[in-house]
Amino acid sequence: MSTIRLRSPAAFWLALPAGLWMALAVVLPVLLIVWVSLWGGTSVSPNNPITFDNYQRFLSNQNYLWLIGDTLVQTAMIMAITGVLGYCIAYFLTVKVASPGWRVALFLAFVIPFWTSTLIRAIAFVPFLGVNGLLNQALMAIGLIERPIQAFLYSRLGISMAQVSLYTLLASGPVVYMLNSIPPALREAAMTLKAPPIIVFWRIILPLTLPGIVIGQVLVFLNVLADFITVTTVGGNKLAFLGNLILLFYEGSQIRATAVVSVLLMLLMLAGVTLALRVVDIRKIGG
Amino acid sequence: MTLADVPVIPQLDLELRHIRKRYGDFVAVNDVSLQVGKGQFICLLGPSGCGKTTTLRCVAGLEEPDAGDILIGGREVTGEPPWKRDIAMMFQDFALFPHMTVAKQVGFGLEMLKKPKAQIAARVAEVLKAFEIGHLAERRPAQLSGGQKQRVALARAMVTEPRILLLDEPIGALDYSLRETVMLELKTLQKRSGISFIWVTHDQNEAFSLGDHVVVMNHARIEQQGRPDEVLSRPRTAFVAGFIQGNNVLEGKAGLVRDGVLEVMTALGTFRVPLLDLAPPAAGSALSFSVRAERLIERPGEDVPNRIALRCITVEYFGAFRRHVLEGAGGTVVKYDQFGALPQSIREGENIVLGWSLDNGVLHRAPPA
Amino acid sequence: MHWKTRSRLTGWLLGTVTIGFLLFQWAPMFTMFTLSFSGENGGTTFPMNGVSLHWYRNLWEADLFDDFKPPMLRSFLLALACSATTVVLSVCAAQAMRGRFRGNGLYFYLLLLGLMAPGILVGFGFAILTRLLGIEGAWNTTAYVVHVSWALPFGFLTMLAVFNRFDPKLEEAALTLGATRLTAFRRITWPLILPGVIGTALFGFSLSYDEYARTLFTSGSDGTLPLAVMAQLDRQLTPELYAIGTATTAMSLIVISLCAIGFWLRARALRGSPT
Incomplete structure (x- = not known):
């Protein structure tokens, strides 16, 4: 008994607006992309014949295949870095910081930037990484380098640094959640069963946080794969990943090519998420 | 003096000498001394916050006392980590590993002792049978009832045959109807195995019916210790x-x-x-x-x-x-x-x-x- | 060496990594904050050539071409509308989920889809949809629809979590005291879920206010602030962009801290003082 009856029509009607909204604004558009990617002809009209020509044309271009591969390599690299970094930070914040005050303060310092605009944060990397930027100044000040490093900005290095900064929280957040849900007694039980800390970590903590790691990796995967903002801001349009290609085709009014790349992006994402679900059952989280 | 003249002192399973532990301004354990002879059943009794659990955790090595010595089987272990002490522990909510099957769980302690695989399997099967949980071997903790969890936790702790078993409110999480049976079983098990039990509880019925020796604690100190009938008939404070x-x-x-x-x-x-x-x-x-x-x-x-x-x-x-x-x-x-x-x-x-x-x-x- | 000492060593190691990352995360933003106050002859990088509010004044007095005020206003209004819609829709959807209507499992995934689908795909797809329907995109129509679809899953999950922690016995108590379902919701449920509702509203606002990809494809000729910022960045990076970034970041920090203080005061009031 609550303010809503089980299986009542009222529940259905309450659910309807949000469901319709999502169907109209997300599901239908995504299906349309698939359809458009199969259009023959040249006009924008529902009467175009269905064909796989667009895919054939796109996939026969060696450069585009390279770009897909390149995007995947970049994504895998960022996943690896944010994964390790995010786990270390999550472990430190939840397990190692003893004082609750410090934990909250550090956690806020970690999370607050996430509440601000990604675009602004990406732009902020330009003066940070530039020739006279803070990073070069700092490195020169501590004597690590003699001359400013040009290659920070408008390079893959710069893009990667910005992406790591932007997406580590995504990798870390679910791990924090999982670590918090492990009762301290489990760790202690393992220790009284003769397991030294490193074994406790491998046999108890790591397996129990695995769902968090996987979810974090999925989030980073989805975001880096479709990322184009960091590339345009920090990369200065010198480099392109899949997301940039979509934008490029769209701005060139090549709607079919845009759709093709979009569908490929979607497929990659689907493949990634399916793979992740095989590793771990997301529905089990919290159970 | 020849060897034969050396008096035979019965070796103690556990000895605590003037243990102190404080957290900031809060004194959790204050000058606690205790001697546990071979194969004894000791109950630490007291209200919550009296220091009984902290004392137990000091014995386990999960807490480091600020002062005092801990000897297990006559060997000084005060600075040693839990995994190097000859103890096992049963936790209040059993602390079963949610991702391991019962068999894996019970074999964990043996695995840590680097026993050969075949030997582990045999010993686990034997122990599961002894605790009448053989049919649960492939289940995970989420699929067990409270009573089954308790047995698994006990089997997991006993499998390596430690010198001392530490039990932190071990039946507090069980239904009332189950408690008496479990208490009886545990008492029998303790007698048969010859392992010393140190049982922490706030329930005096448990303490007086189980313990060979009852230690009543309050405000971080031992108020009185002795045989149950002694404490019952002559409360000293x-x-x-x-x-x-x-x-x-x-x-x-x-x-x-x-x-x-x-x-x-x-x-x-x-x-x-x-x-x-x-x-x-x-x-x-x-x-x-x-x-x-x-x-x-x-x-x-x-x-x-x-x-x-x-x-x-x-x-x-x-x-x-x-x-x-x-x-x-x-x-x-x-x-x-x-x-x-x-x-x-x-x-x-x-x-x-x-x-x-x-x-x-x-x-x-x-x-x- | 006591074993806890060694454990403290790993602590220090991980702590160094964490602090290092936090510095790395904040340093670019601080660079931007600092440079937004550079002098009139200051550029987009060091040295600052003095300290002034010149770039903020420039923003305020800008002429037609690089005037950020109209897009900022549009962004603000759009975010408000998106926030309000998200609150209504997600409270309804989460409340409906409690009723376990037929197909609620599928419904859950439908709403989650908006979280997984990248903005660039949703935006592009929606642009196709409007084009096929012959609708002209605008910030307050098409962009609004897409923005809500972005914020809705976040709001929905927040409200689900809130309802999960909510004790239905409180409602039952109200109902047994003679309240109708509607009255019970209004008098009991609503005040208790209010912090979650405010959280949802914040999500709705900030997700819309900061959204770039979805807006790019759907806002038509009059863009929002992120579009204007990106357009300016395409033309030339100027300290004015730093000023905008600093101002918006400061705004969101102020709003977040106000809400945090509000929650804290509420929690304290609920705990109650004996006097």
Whole structure:
């Protein structure tokens, strides 16, 4: 008994607006992309014949295949870095910081930037990484380098640094959640069963946080794969990943090519998420 | 001196020497010393926050004492980590590893000892059978009932045959109906295995029915330790007397001593309490003594030295006895328990005189807090 | 070496990594904050050539071409509308989920889809949809629809979590005291879920206010602030962009801290003081 009856029509009607909204604004558009990617002809009209020509044309271009591969390599690299970094930070914040005050303060310092605009944060990397930027100044000040490093900005290095900064929280957040849900007694039980800390970590903590790691990796995967903002801001349009290609085709009014790349992006994402679900059952989280 | 002349000291399973532990300003364990002989069943009893769990965790190595020594099997282990101590521990909520099957779980301790795989499998099967949980071997903790979890936790702790098993409120998470059976099983298991059990609980029924030796703690200190019947019949402090059910604790001032009997002046009157092994207190000093509620006598004769005039407030029925709550001079409340399903002899609102014989008064060592 | 000492060593190691990352995360933003106050002859990088509010003044007095005020206003209004819609829809959807209507499992995934689908795909797809329907995109129509679809899953999950922690016995108590379902919701449920509702509203606002990809495809000729910022970045990076970034970041920090203080005061009031 609550303010809503089980299986009542009222529940259905309450659910309807949000469901319709999502169907109209997300599901239908995504299906349309698939359809458009199969259009023959040249006009924008529902009467175009269905064909796989667009895919054939796109996939026969060696450069585009390279770009897909390149995007995947970049994504895998960022996943690896944010994964390790995010786990270390999550472990430190939840397990190692003893004082609750410090934990909250550090956690806020970690999370607050996430509440601000990604675009602004990406732009902020330009003066940070530039020739006279803070990073070069700092490195020169501590004597690590003699001359400013040009290659920070408008390079893959710069893009990667910005992406790591932007997406580590995504990798870390679910791990924090999982670590918090492990009762301290489990760790202690393992220790009284003769397991030294490193074994406790491998046999108890790591397996129990695995769902968090996987979810974090999925989030980073989805975001880096479709990322184009960091590339345009920090990369200065010198480099392109899949997301940039979509934008490029769209701005060139090549709607079919845009759709093709979009569908490929979607497929990659689907493949990634399916793979992740095989590793771990997301529905089990919290159970 | 030849070897044969060396006196054989029975080796202790556990010895605590003056353990102290504080968290900031809070003293959790204060000067706790304890000796546990071979294969003993020890119960640490006390209210929550009394330091019993911290003491246990110090033995396990999960907490590091600020001062004092811990010896397990005669070997100093104070600075050693939990995984190097000859102990096992059972946790309050069992702390089963949610991602491991029962068999994996029980074999974990053996795996840590780097036993060969075949040997582990054989030993695990044997232990599961002994605990009657063989059919659960492939289940995970989420698929177990409370009683099954308890058995798995116990099997996991016992599989390596440690010298000492530490149990932190081990049946607190079980249904009431299960507790008595489990207690009985554990007691039998302890006797048979010869492993020392150190059992932490706030439940005096558990402590007095299980322990060979009961340690009552309060405010980080040991108040009293001894055989269960000793502690029950002779509480040595006002706290222990009050903590054990069915005691009337009376506070007063010391009077004269005659023939090993002390006069105590209280709000209810002056009573005569035997000194026994205690030194006579200075006249006028504050002290307390206790009388068990079932040792009171209704309408005592002139030969009974201690008598009080009281008014009965309520009569309550418990399972095995009838409790009378009575009020005396100055609002002091006295309990009187009547066993044996006798007909009710005191009505509510009735005025009555109760008394007790000299040897039923138990004088406390420490002055009341 | 006591074993806890070694454990403290890993602590220090991980702590160094964490602090290092936090510095790395905040340093670019601080660079931007600092440079937004550079002098009139200051550029987009060091040295600052003085300290002034010049770039903020420039923003305020800008002429037609690089005037950020109209897009900022549009962004603000759009975010408000998106926030309000998200609150209504997600409270309804989460409340409906409690009713376990037929197909609620599928419904859950439908709403989650908006979280997984990248903005660039949703935006592009929606642009196709409007084009096929012959609708002209605008910030307050098409962009609004897409923005809500972005914020809705966040709001929905927040409200689900809130309802999960909510004790239905409280509602039952109200109902047994003679309240109708609607009254019970209004008088009991609503005040208790209010912090979650405010959280949802914040999500709705900030997700819309900061959204770039979805807006790019759907807002038509009059863009929002992120579009204007990106357009300016395409033309030339100027300290004015730093000023905008600093101002918006400061704004969101202020709003977040106000809400945090509000929650804290509420929690304290609920705990109650004996006096």
